[in-house]
Amino acid sequence: MAGPGWGPPRLDGFILTERLGSGTYATVYKAYAKGIEHLLGSILGSQGSRIQKDTREVVAIKCVVKKSLNKASVENLLTEIEILKGxxxxxxxxxxxxQWDGENIYLIMEFCAGGDLSRFIHTRRILPEKVTRVFMQQLASALQFLHERNISHLDLKPQNILLSSLEKPHLKLADFGFAQHMSPWDEKHVLRGSPLYMAPEMVCRRQYDARVDLWSVGVILYEALFGQPPFASRSFSELEEKIRSNRVIELPLRPPLSRDCRDLLQRLLERDPSQRISFQDFFAHPWVDLEHMPNGESLARATALVVQAVKKDQEGDAAAALSLYCKALDFFVPALHYEVDAQRKEVIKGKVGQYVSRAEELKAIVSSSSQTLLRQGTSTRDLLREMARDKPxxxxxxxxxxxxxxxxxxGGKEQEALDLYQHSLGxxxxLLAAEAPGRRRELLHTEVQNFxxxxxxxxxQVKMRESRWEAETLDKEGLSESVRSSCTLQ
Structure with missing residues (x-):
């Protein structure tokens, strides 16, 4: 058995080496699997050792001391094994x-060479929004998978999120020791997790449901962007006072963040779980945008949309073709992020340039015809205003x-115009829903459809401009490059 001053435990089939971390019940070691290379090493001596070093599988082994376990921790361990096995x-x-022996239970896990997200954030102070967004997409993807299976993690924090490597980090959710099978309507009463990341309803009422994971996601996102969690405190009593307070969590003005990012943070860090963003709205939120997360399908989806766009273009349907080209760009940019082969990336970028150019031509055609339609609707608008004199x-x-x-x-003020349209439509x-049947309601319905x-x-148009800018600047500011440059900061 391992202990202070002792080496790692012995486990058949593995060579346990350095200690990666430890907790109340378990210690995690880096380990090498003994296989045919190990046998070759025994036969060939030093030459075999080189073969063994280069090719043997690396794993992480979580060693749990049996005698340290109480009833609750045994149940947690069994739940962790049951969840992770499936x-x-x-x-x-x-x-x-x-595996297990007389003294320990061993969980043999995938090894993540990049350490945990907490260390990654703290060595860089803060993470750029672009890098944070891709990490958040990866975390959301894992949580969506769990949510579909009614599994709640209940201990989400940067220390439990590992990185596959530092060169091209992929996020890996770990440590399911507190995880539970929970339907969305299930309520629990047992305190689980770490106070800094624990939802207020868990601490204050000890009555909670799966939505506590969404609060923890908000705290992780806040810490990645601002360098420390929102309830960072000098003492436990100060921390408890902040958690129990009813004050709205203020977001720092620096660094500047996109509107969507700030909106998501505020909706995740809502103290009242009934007002907090739902899981479905979180997965569909425009800043998370799981549909356009970089993956192996991004290029195929972009290509399929381009085929449809070209067909509509040939049929003379400029508006439909433009819309499809814009939707294709939403998948081409993730495809560029996902592609690692430099030559293939250049080919994709060339195609994107062609499609953007055609989309710009179509935009001019569509914009001209839509401006004409807007002007033609002026008389209808004037009539509606005349009929609305008693409706301020x-x-x-x-x-x-x-x-x-x-x-x-x-021209050139698409975002400002869009904001005004959305404000007006809200x-x-x-008003349309409350309007009585009649001529005024018909006119209002027509105008609402136009707006x-x-x-x-x-x-x-806004999305296309953003996609074009991102595609053009990918060489300078692509995800792997952004992460790599931030990896060099100490």
Whole structure:
């Protein structure tokens, strides 16, 4: 058995080496699997040792001392083994096998050479939003997989998130010692996890459900972007006071973050679980955007959309072709992130350039015809305003829509126009729902449809511009390059 001053335990089939970490019940070691290379090493001497060193499998072995386990920790260990045995996911650490002897239970795990996310953040102080977003997509992908199987982790924190390597890190969720099979409506009452990352309802009411994992995700995201968790404290009493407080969590103004990123943070770090973002909304949130997460299918999906775009283009349907080219770009950029072969990456970038050029030509055609339609609708708009004289809210919302149209006509202000359209539509949709049947309702319904079409069109333009910029700057600021440069910071 291992202990202070002792070497690692002995386990048949493995050579245990350095200690990677330890907790209350377990110590984790780096280990090498003995295989045919080990036998060759015995036969061939030093030459065989070189073969063994170069080719033998590296694993992490979690050694749990049997006599340190109480009833609750035995149940946790069995749950961890049961959950991990049935899981195969690229962003969850794989349990390869488990063994036991008279003194220890051994969990033989996938080895992650990049250490944990906590160390990765602290050696770099903060992570760029672009890098953090890809890590968050990978974590969300793992959580979606677990959520579909009614599994809650219940101890999400940077120390339990490992990195496959430092050269091209992929996130791997680990340490399922507190994990539970929980339906979304299941409630628990046992404190689990680490106070800094623990949801307020777990600490204050000791009554919680699966949504505690979403709070922990928010704390991890906050720490990655700002360098420390929101409840960082000098003492436990200070920490407890912050957790029990009803104060809204303020987001620092620096570093500057995108609107979507700030929106997600605020919705994750909602103290009231009933007001917190739902799992489905989290997975679909535009900043997480799991649909466009870089993976092996990104290029195939982009190509399929381009085929449809070309067909619509040949049929003379410029609006449909433009929309499909924009959707294809949403997959081409992740495909570029995912591709590791430099030659293939250049080919993809060349194709992207061609499709962007054609999309720009189509944009000019569509924009011209849509401006004509907007001008043709002026008389309808004027009539609606005349009929809305007794409805100040309706008049105000229509004025905001007019401001959106003015911004759109200026050119180059798509985001400002989109924001105004969305603000106007938020009000107009409520007013439409409350409007009594009649001519005014018909006119309002038509205008709402027009404004929604404009907003969707502008949304595609903003997305296309962002995708084009990201594709063009990938060589300088691509994910692996961003991560690699941040890896050199000490």
């Amino acid at each position: 899981i195969r996911h690229p962003h969850i650490v794989q349990l390869k096998d488990f 809210r309706l008049l105000a919302a229509l004025e905001v829509a007019s401001a959106a149209m003015a911004k759109e006509e200026e 009000e107009l949709l409520l 929604m079409a404009r907003a969707e069109y502008l949304k595609e």
